[in-house]
Amino acid sequence: MGIVMDMKIKTEAAVKPPIMSAKNVDVSYGKKQAIDNVSLDIPENQITALIGPSGCGKSTFLRCFNRMNDTISTCKTTGEIRFAGQDIYDKKVDVVALRARIGMVFQKANPFPKSIFDNVAYGPRIHDLAENKDHLKDIVITSLKRAGLYDEVSDRLDESGTGLSGGQQQRLCIARAIAVDPQVILMDEPCSALDPIATAVIEDLMEQMKEKYTIVIVTHSMAQAARISQKTAFFHLGKLVEYGETDKIFTNPTDPRTQNYISGKIG
Amino acid sequence: MNTQHIVSSFNDDLNQIETLLLEMGGLVEQQLASATTALHREDRALAKQVLKGDKRINKLETKINENAVKILALRQPVAADLRNVVMTLKMASHLERIGDYTKNMARRTNTITKAEAFMGSIGTLVRMSELVQQMIKSALDAYNKRDADAAQDVRNTDEGVDQMHNTLFRELLTYMMEDVRNIAGCMHLLFIAKNIERMGDHVADIAQETIFLVTGEWPEGKRPKGDNTSKMIISLDDIQNEEE
Numbered sequence: 001m002g003i004v005m006d007m008k009i010k011t012e013a014a015v016k017p018p019i020m021s022a023k024n025v026d027v028s029y030g031k032k033q034a035i036d037n038v039s040l041d042i043p044e045n046q047i048t049a050l051i052g053p054s055g056c057g058k059s060t061f062l063r064c065f066n067r068m069n070d071t072i073s074t075c076k077t078t079g080e081i082r083f084a085g086q087d088i089y090d091k092k093v094d095v096v097a098l099r100a101r102i103g104m105v106f107q108k109a110n111p112f113p114k115s116i117f118d119n120v121a122y123g124p125r126i127h128d129l130a131e132n133k134d135h136l137k138d139i140v141i142t143s144l145k146r147a148g149l150y151d152e153v154s155d156r157l158d159e160s161g162t163g164l165s166g167g168q169q170q171r172l173c174i175a176r177a178i179a180v181d182p183q184v185i186l187m188d189e190p191c192s193a194l195d196p197i198a199t200a201v202i203e204d205l206m207e208q209m210k211e212k213y214t215i216v217i218v219t220h221s222m223a224q225a226a227r228i229s230q231k232t233a234f235f236h237l238g239k240l241v242e243y244g245e246t247d248k249i250f251t252n253p254t255d256p257r258t259q260n261y262i263s264g265k266i267g
Numbered sequence: 268m269n270t271q272h273i274v275s276s277f278n279d280d281l282n283q284i285e286t287l288l289l290e291m292g293g294l295v296e297q298q299l300a301s302a303t304t305a306l307h308r309e310d311r312a313l314a315k316q317v318l319k320g321d322k323r324i325n326k327l328e329t330k331i332n333e334n335a336v337k338i339l340a341l342r343q344p345v346a347a348d349l350r351n352v353v354m355t356l357k358m359a360s361h362l363e364r365i366g367d368y369t370k371n372m373a374r375r376t377n378t379i380t381k382a383e384a385f386m387g388s389i390g391t392l393v394r395m396s397e398l399v400q401q402m403i404k405s406a407l408d409a410y411n412k413r414d415a416d417a418a419q420d421v422r423n424t425d426e427g428v429d430q431m432h433n434t435l436f437r438e439l440l441t442y443m444m445e446d447v448r449n450i451a452g453c454m455h456l457l458f459i460a461k462n463i464e465r466m467g468d469h470v471a472d473i474a475q476e477t478i479f480l481v482t483g484e485w486p487e488g489k490r491p492k493g494d495n496t497s498k499m500i501i502s503l504d505d506i507q508n509e510e511e
Contacts, residue, residue: 250345252483265270
């Protein structure tokens, strides 16, 4: 009997449910439809890349995952998006708490004009996550370490975050996002303003981070998507054209539109 | 897919390695035909030409290698483009090997002292070589037209080459057992037969790589093979039985 039970547990672990899933999602800005009936599952502890030409809706779609589009008055989202089984567009959902669970890192690093320490401590403070000052310090240091920045700034935590280099600022924003202990981190072209070395540091960091977090990244760099992600979704004109294993998408895509886009061809 | 890259020089680069490979393949086919004629007609001058011609094949391979590596480094091709570059690179090395075997055939032609006893085997060798030449031509056509079905046909044809090799192996062994004076000549012919059999395998690999290039998937299942020479035992009794 014991053996049978063990086996059952193993089977269940193998088919992990997706941490986030979108079903028949439509997004429009006023009359203009930006996302057209997209359904997509985001697997846990993996990196999922969203790719596609400018204006294809990939950033809009990314922003649906933590309701960032709510901040745009003309933007209307329909369909269903679930996070850990719960509908995030349900009226009962606390959006601020949701955004702590599903953090975001933007294209341009946007540290607050505060000290490095306060940048990272900001989230834990407003969400009341730290029991005392020591605990808060712990959270800040752990987050900076996880973001691969601590060694570079350990002796100047009280200096302004805006004085850091571009790559360091972006890692500071990552540290800020993970300080509130999210499960999912959304990244909207996090490396597009960085040089190849700073980009490599962030990519390496993402690889380590996926052990603990689920990452969804929008990127214009095909090579970056190929290097770091396990799943790739190709968007075109608001539609999800193809979604699958990154290896497959970059060696043998099914849809000719994907083939044309990733290999830089005129469709 | 006839769509063009936005960066047009990328198209030029891809077209160039493809053209070089076709040129290389044409040359290999021609070399094999000349080497076969040289063997058949004991034309030593032609055999010498074949020896010289191999340099051109090697040069083309070097050129393809250089260009392909440059494309990989500078263009970072993906999907069909990536398969195109990597497979073309592999095919070039197969063709280069076929060129080497051909050269070896030409070299042996100059040393073989023919005997009446095994003239029939030379006829079989010529037919075997013609079949491989046809395979090279069809494989290159399939590559050029991106035709996976035609490539599959080429893979299947290789079994015929293997069977001819079996026949030759048996025949030549028999001649050697019948008269020790035949041994030197037959040994050379046996090596040539083995070389042509290997060429068939290389062409079958080119065909397999064409299928991957076109479809993105390696053909399932093993291709038909018929080379049994590694298990062949022929005794004097067999020969005597056959004579009776």
